[in-house]
Amino acid sequence: MxxxxxxxxxxxxxxxxxxxxxxxxxxxxxxxxxxxxxxxxxxxxxxxxxxxxxxxxxxxxxxxxxxxxxxxxxxxxxxxxxxxxxxxxxxxxxxxxxxxxxxxxxxxxxxxxxxxxxxxxVPHCMLNFSGALHSTVSQQLCLSNPSSRTLRYEATIVGRDSGVFYLHRSANFTHARQVSSIAVGMHCVL
Missing domain, CATH: 1.10.418.10 (Calponin-like domain)
Incomplete structure (x- = not known):
């Protein structure tokens, strides 16, 4: 022991x-x-x-x-x-x-x-945002579930610039062997 x-x-x-x-x-x-x-x-x-x-x-x-x-x-x-x-x-x-x-x-x-x-x-990929000042830009983040069970993903934004970004929904269910997406947006400000 x-x-x-x-x-x-x-x-x-x-x-x-x-x-x-x-x-x-x-x-x-x-x-x-x-x-x-x-x-x-x-x-x-x-x-x-x-x-x-x-x-x-x-x-x-x-x-x-x-x-x-x-x-x-x-x-x-x-x-x-x-x-x-x-x-x-x-x-x-x-x-x-x-x-x-x-x-x-x-x-x-x-x-x-x-x-x-x-x-x-550990970050595996990055979303790049570009837009005009005072505009709102949005991109889709794809979540894939290769397993045979339904998974629940929960996304939050942390860090110094977290107030600039937003999620359309923080919890997402991905059914077995399917792909779903979550929208991530950014307010372009100084």
């Missing part, structure tokens, strides 16, 4: 360490060896989220302090991380105070949740 636990933690630690070290700027290097004190200041989680959700950098993660020097600054980082997790609907609800005094089991569960959910947020 103990060996199995260590084997299951190793990919998570490797994931965290690899994503954290790949960031170009920010805090000094550190080796992540546990799921409590190494994650308490929020920097590692912020870096992992920035690697997979670059759209969160301008709206949330730019507020993270890269070298927190006291508990108040670390708490600030944890508040920013919790806000970013809420904006992308991470399934595990975690408070900033719980991240500051972390329970290793709860932080492990949070890391597992991020490990399974964050790769789905």
């Amino acid at each position: 103990f060996c199995r636990c260590i084997d299951s933690e190793w990919p998570l630690r490797t994931f965290q360490h690899g994503v954290y070290r790949e960031s170009d700027e920010g805090p000094s290097d550190r080796w992540i060896v546990n799921f409590d004190h190494d994650l308490a200041d929020g920097l590692v989680l912020a870096t992992a989220m920035a690697a997979y959700c670059p759209f969160l950098i301008a709206s949330h993660l730019c507020k993270v302090l890269s070298r927190p020097e006291n508990p108040e600054e670390s708490f600030h980082n944890c508040l920013v991380i919790v806000g970013a997790m809420h904006s992308i609907a991470v399934g595990l609800d975690c408070l900033a105070s719980e991240m500051m005094k972390p329970c290793p089991v709860q932080m492990l569960m949070l890391c597992v949740e991020l490990y399974s959910k964050l790769p789905a947020y």
